[in-house]
Amino acid sequence: MTPTRARATLAEAAVHALLAGDVLALQSMVSPDVLDHSAEPGQPEGWRGLRERVMTLCAALPDGDVVVDVLRVEGDAVLARAVITAVRRVTGPDPVEVTGPLTVAVVLRFDEQSLLSELWTSSDLAVDVPGEQPSHVRAG
Numbered sequence: 001m002t003p004t005r006a007r008a009t010l011a012e013a014a015v016h017a018l019l020a021g022d023v024l025a026l027q028s029m030v031s032p033d034v035l036d037h038s039a040e041p042g043q044p045e046g047w048r049g050l051r052e053r054v055m056t057l058c059a060a061l062p063d064g065d066v067v068v069d070v071l072r073v074e075g076d077a078v079l080a081r082a083v084i085t086a087v088r089r090v091t092g093p094d095p096v097e098v099t100g101p102l103t104v105a106v107v108l109r110f111d112e113q114s115l116l117s118e119l120w121t122s123s124d125l126a127v128d129v130p131g132e133q134p135s136h137v138r139a140g
Helices: 005-022 024-029 046-060
Strands: 030-036 065-074 075-084 104-109 115-123
Touching: 005 024, 005 046, 005 104, 005 115, 024 030, 024 046, 030 046, 046 104
Parallel strands: 030 115
Antiparallel strands: 065 075, 075 104, 104 115
């Protein structure tokens, strides 16, 4: 297996574990001092904080089915796009009805030991913020 293919295989497994809430599988792939550039306010640093965020996602979308449909490897970085299809209502203080698939973009960076050292995430989950105007940005 080429180094690029090995990194792609590792990255796909990491994305699945991240988005499916599989902290047991994810733990062996992540550096203890991983830097989560998309951390929630007050989220602890490193593996502890990422683990909490992954567990929160799993609780919010317990029936989520993850499909990685784009995976691009460039050196030590990987860009992935995944789609999560959930069938259960999201629970919590402000319940949200899941009406369609959730698309998530994930950028992963791996260190010399092939451990996940940095990540960035973004999703199309719409969140209404009182007093905010919708943004209409066009690509191109």
